[in-house]
Amino acid sequence: MITMTRRAALVCGFAALLAATAPARAQDLPVLTVAALEGGTVSWELDTITHYGLDAANGFRLEVLPVAGNPAAEVALQGGEAEAIVTDWVWVARMRAAGKDFTFLPYSRAVGGLLVKPQSGIMDLADLKGKKIGIAGGPLDKSWLILRAYARQTYGMDLAAETEQVFGAPPLIMEAALSGEVDAAINFWHFGAKMQARGMETLVSTSDAAAALGLDPETPLLGYVFSEKLEADKPAVVAGLRAASKAAKALLASDDAAFARLRARMKATSDAQYLALVAGYRAGIPVDAPVDPAAADRMLKLMADLGGEELLGPVKALPPGTFLSN
Incomplete structure (x- = not known):
């Protein structure tokens, strides 16, 4: 109604x-x-x-x-x-x-987060070692930078060095994530919403990562x-x-x-x-x-x-x- x-x-x-x-x-x-x-x-x-x-x-x-x-x-x-x-x-x-x-x-x-398929077996960022991450905003994407800082602080992990990044336009990153061509994806928030509607889940939200880093998610x-x-x-x-x-x-x-x-x-x-x-x-x-x-x-x-x-x-x-x- x-x-x-x-x-x-x-x-x-x-x-x-x-x-x-x-x-x-x-x-x-x-x-x-x-x-x-x-x-x-x-x-x-x-x-x-x-x-x-x-x-x-x-x-x-x-x-x-x-x-x-x-x-x-x-x-x-x-x-x-x-x-x-x-x-x-x-x-x-x-x-x-x-x-x-x-x-x-x-x-x-609205900034989104990092999404994975629920059946991927990826439970936290440490599980991404050696895997592919699709990123829609390029290597200087703000969500990507915040998640890199969060991984460094929480897991002592350099996401940029320990994963393979695939950069592309938002629709291409969405399809690559849904098809399994990449193991995880960071996309613009509205494409992230579409990905969630098709079964993907947020592994780490950018807001949660920012809060853990002492930043203000608001x-x-x-x-x-x-x-x-x-x-x-x-x-x-x-x-x-x-x-x-x-x-x-x-x-x-x-x-x-x-x-x-x-x-x-x-x-x-x-x-x-x-x-x-x-x-x-x-x-x-x-x-x-x-x-x-x-x-x-x-x-x-x-x-x-x-x-x-x-x-x-x-x-x-x-x-x-x-x-x-x-």
């Missing part, structure tokens, strides 16, 4: 009232252009914002610039084609160290990224984006019908996959609280230790201003 909380109903009701009473005014609102992968998970929230009028309700008009992937989004942001994108704060830290003024507004803390990895100049020139638009994102998350967290509307966009091939994607998105909604810069600094230093200059350039500590004024 489809349910809607009172809060979600109020959000929808207000948006509908706004659309009915002031359609002409929407064209007069300041525009915010966000570059995002067409059909990617970020589009679920952006589509929800525009469909329910949450942008207009918060004083701006959202326009989405479709791009082919995260590198293209970063190019669009730096080139001025887009005013905001969704990416990780580690990239923001590197850009700020290079003199750029980008800053970060939390979007999601630190959001992904966020809306834009320039401080945008905040200075259009403070109401930035405040509106924050409010619209919060309202969209509240709706998607509580209203099953709001997610059902997105089902075709989510490309779920079964009910199990659809439900896993909904649960994964909801689990990744960050807490509505300031980001702890000390916790983020600890995570960044771990990344610098394992990812080195290839990941972070000269960055050794969290640059001030990485997170939008908490």
Whole structure:
């Protein structure tokens, strides 16, 4: 049975009232252009914002610039084609160290983990010695780095040296793991959800590994990224984006019908996959609280230790201003 909380109903009701009473005014609102992968998970929230009028309700008009992937989004942001994108704060830290003024507004803390087949006989990370791990994010994937640090601390094991890594696009890594071509896999969270729906299990979640390392698993990895100049020139638009994102998350967290509307966009091939994607998105909604810069600094230093200059350039500590004024 489809349910809607009172809060979600109020959000929808207000948006509908706004659309009915002031359609002409929407064209007069300041525009915010966000570059995002067409059909990617970020589009679920952006589509929800525009469909329910949450942008207009918060004083701006959202326009989405479709791009082919995260590198293209970063190019669009730096080139001025887009005013905001969704990416990780580690990239923001590197850009700020290079003199750029980008800053970060939390979007999601969904990062996944390492998955195996239940019949694989792999009970912990030590069982991976000599085996193949498929990794979707490349050798500098943040989950991979955290799991490497966790294996080193917990088992005295160098995962990079004692396993064979296979890098590839998320769909290829998913199929390689399901077919047994690799023994374990680290994938983007939504592909991880699809893999779980097809019978794979989480051996170690990135959140659990982070907590064991003394990091804060609540630190959001992904966020809306834009320039401080945008905040200075259009403070109401930035405040509106924050409010619209919060309202969209509240709706998607509580209203099953709001997610059902997105089902075709989510490309779920079964009910199990659809439900896993909904649960994964909801689990990744960050807490509505300031980001702890000390916790983020600890995570960044771990990344610098394992990812080195290839990941972070000269960055050794969290640059001030990485997170939008908490």
